[in-house]
Amino acid sequence: MPTSSVLGELPLVGAGGEPVLLSRTLASHGVASLPPSRIDEETWTLEVTLPLLRTGARTVLVAPECDAHARVELHGPSVGEGSRAHLFAELRHMFRLDEDLSPFYSVAREDEQLGWAVTGAGRMLRSPTVFEDVVKTICTTNTAWGGTVRMVGGLVDHLGAKAPTGAHAFPTPGAIADAPDEFFRDVARTGYRGPYIRTLAMSVASGQLDLEQLNDPELPDEEVEQRLLELPGVGPYAAAHVMLTSLGRYSRLVLDSWTRPAYAKLVGRKTSDKAIERRFRRYGDFAGLAFWLLLTRGWVPDDAASGGSAAI
DNA sequence: GCGTCCAGGTCTACC
């Protein structure tokens, strides 16, 4: 076990003063658990390796402390105040603590199927960058989950900056752009997705493409979706997934090989995509989030989601 | 152990 020290507290409260459930946020979607993150579903802790501002990376642990905040621990040697502030800024970004989910909770509170969510569910854990989330989402397309884990793990373990713990951060666009064809084919085994990921990384590394601009709240959903669909390897599923899990845009429904059967099981019959979209239209800008929450409620036992300290 | 088939989402060519 690496030596560790307490770095500080992460408040579990949204921008509107609404509660943030650590367990629900960590279990918000599968991509959140891909390297360089690791989620322990016994203790509801997040271990993640993040790049520092200049060089290197550090591994931090976010653990339940009480309903009001989580405890943040640093693995390995201590860091200066600048790096500490940077790591906290990254964690606040990942937990979307700048987002006010109160408008959604106002809708959910009136809905018998979603009322349970107002205690702090619905907050999607995101990566430090949109680039990371887009690459990970491309790695989820047209493959089994094991393949996604292998591809992302390959990128992280071989191209990401190394922390003193031996763990690696997610690689920079430049590191991915510089990787040879053989790496994508023989190591990460990304298959036909290799050229997509590399082209994307080259565009971002060169400055030709700024994916982080998609965080701009002034951009309408339609434009965000269009810009995502223009990226190599990103189709309707991937665009909806990035909008939901990374960009805080909840209007699009993620319709894929898991959500369609899961919804069919829930309602007892197969339903067309258009019919599903019609049924969730009443949730307006939160249609995608409502759909997602209905399908994933069982991912966290209700007793584990009842309070931050309950999981200890 | 080997070969075959299938699932998975996106892209491209074709109608």
Next chain:
DNA sequence: GGTAGACCTGGACGC
């Protein structure tokens, strides 16, 4: 605009 097939890998299955 809609459709078919290719892309690539891992897993399941039969022999």
